[in-house]
Amino acid sequence: MExxxxxxxxxxxxxxxxxxxxxxxxxxGWERTGHATExxxxxxxxxxxxxxxxxxxxxxxxxxxxxxxxxRGMLATLDPHxxxxxxEMYKEIQVETKGEFGGVGIQIGVKDNRLAVxxxxxxxxxxxAGIKAGDFIIKVNDESTKDLTLMEAVQKMRGPKGTQVxxxxxxxxxxxxxxxxxxxxxxxxESVRSKVVENNVGYVRLTQFQESTxxxxxxxLKALREQKIQSLVLDLRNNPGGLLTxxxxxxxxxxxSGKLIVSIKGRDGRKDEYVxxxxxxxxxxxxxxxxxxxxxxxxxIVAGALQDWGRAVVIGGTTFGKGSVQTILPLADxxxxxxxxxxxxxxxxxxxxxxxxxxxxxxxxxxPPLVAKAGDKDAEAKAAKGKDAAAAPTAKAAEDKATKxxxxxxxxxAEATTEEDVQLQKAVELLxxxxxxxxxxxx
Numbered sequence: 072m073e074x075x076x077x078x079x080x081x082x083x084x085x086x087x088x089x090x091x092x093x094x095x096x097x098x099x100g101w102e103r104t105g106h107a108t109e110x111x112x113x114x115x116x117x118x119x120x121x122x123x124x125x126x127x128x129x130x131x132x133x134x135x136x137x138x139x140x141x142x143r144g145m146l147a148t149l150d151p152h153x154x155x156x157x158x159e160m161y162k163e164i165q166v167e168t169k170g171e172f173g174g175v176g177i178q179i180g181v182k183d184n185r186l187a188v189x190x191x192x193x194x195x196x197x198x199x200a201g202i203k204a205g206d207f208i209i210k211v212n213d214e215s216t217k218d219l220t221l222m223e224a225v226q227k228m229r230g231p232k233g234t235q236v237x238x239x240x241x242x243x244x245x246x247x248x249x250x251x252x253x254x255x256x257x258x259x260x261e262s263v264r265s266k267v268v269e270n271n272v273g274y275v276r277l278t279q280f281q282e283s284t285x286x287x288x289x290x291x292l293k294a295l296r297e298q299k300i301q302s303l304v305l306d307l308r309n310n311p312g313g314l315l316t317x318x319x320x321x322x323x324x325x326x327x328s329g330k331l332i333v334s335i336k337g338r339d340g341r342k343d344e345y346v347x348x349x350x351x352x353x354x355x356x357x358x359x360x361x362x363x364x365x366x367x368x369x370x371x372i373v374a375g376a377l378q379d380w381g382r383a384v385v386i387g388g389t390t391f392g393k394g395s396v397q398t399i400l401p402l403a404d405x406x407x408x409x410x411x412x413x414x415x416x417x418x419x420x421x422x423x424x425x426x427x428x429x430x431x432x433x434x435x436x437x438x439p440p441l442v443a444k445a446g447d448k449d450a451e452a453k454a455a456k457g458k459d460a461a462a463a464p465t466a467k468a469a470e471d472k473a474t475k476x477x478x479x480x481x482x483x484x485a486e487a488t489t490e491e492d493v494q495l496q497k498a499v500e501l502l503x504x505x506x507x508x509x510x511x512x513x514x
Contacts, residue, residue, distance in 0.1 A: 151181035154222035161407035174229045175253045178311030186216040190309035190365030196253045204365030210239035265291035273300035280313030280369040285320025302357040302502040312368025323347035337413040357505045358383040359498040367391035375417035385430045394424035
């Protein structure tokens with residue numbers, strides 16, 4: 072979710088649908104006669120279909136179910152991120168922004184018209200089992216995800232702590248689908264982690280953008296300053312995003328006051344600009360931002376702003392590419408509407424929708440062993456000897472990893488050492504070099 076705004080909306084039963092729409096049209100200006108007539112005719116058709124279904128369908132159906140089905144179908148024609156939320160789902164999404172919810176710990180989106188893992192959340196059942204950013208979820212239990220909306224998929228993966236859900240995953244480079252049996256847990260997200268790595272390099276890891284992220288980051292940076300850091304790595308890898316306000320609060324801690332962070336533009340062409348209101352001058356130490364294909368939404372706002380203003384060097388892989396804003400509209404009966412209302416743009420006017428943020432320096436993570444394809448005798452022989460290739464991982468092998476964090480492409484472990492994490496290692500090396508060149512003086 073990118074932004075929460077309070078809007079007044081009303082839910083009324085199907086009998087009053089026409090009256091509601093007529094009222095809206097009057098409020099917007101009844102002089103648009105052609106538009107009003109066209110809308111009325113379309114709603115008349117809808118009313119006729121509703122009546123015929125209620126009269127003649129083979130089984131008795133409730134009006135409420137038909138209307139909710141029509142609402143879901145209407146939103147599904149817009150984009151994958153717009154959806155209707157039942158009262159239960161609406162409550163869950165409010166809780167989620169505060170950093171605690173029930174489930175398996177996966178942030179999902181739509182990529183290439185398929186349900187994709189944006190990133191597994193660190194320390195959760197999904198991350199421990201070895202689910203990776205970029206995996207495609209093709210089944211939840213035995214149900215195909217082909218016709219599921221994002222909200223429906225999330226709802227099916229949520230559940231009481233201790234219950235089980237099976238996810239069938241298609242992974243690039245792996246010929247056969249992987250099946251993960253996950254036990255749901257209470258997901259508590261610690262959005263900010265920090266430490267000092269070698270040579271006074273500060274390291275801050277943001278896992279999500281929540282209500283408290285800005286304040287938590289300020290405390291972490293204060294603690295790092297007290298330890299006399301001389302440079303900083305901001306790690307946004309596998310951070311799927313969160314609140315727009317949190318992204319702004321994070322960005323302005325590294326930027327001077329008055330600097331544009333992000334602009335939001337809706338269909339009416341009006342542009343809302345979010346500008347840094349930093350109360351103190353930011354530290355001017357060298358800074359690197361780490362990103363990968365699991366960095367999305369609010370992460371891309373921060374990385375894009377720091378990159379455009381030349382405040383930081385962005386290193387890693389191209390980000391996910393989610394550049395749209397979803398507004399949560401509460402409805403009168405306790406349900407909610409998640410609606411894409413705008414697209415956001417970096418300070419230089421770049422839209423990252425579907426394209427993502429391209430790093431200044433591309434650094435690939437350590438590659439997994441080559442996969443031996445079935446029927447490839449040479450590859451199978453090499454895999455058996457453990458020389459140049461390895462056998463394809465199986466679902467059983469993946470489940471065996473559930474007791475320890477898994478690492479792999481695009482998914483660095485939270486506590487990986489600098490030597491084990493090639494992208495972090497590269498960042499630290501560049502910051503060392505930065506310091507050396509700065510101290511050089513011509514003879």
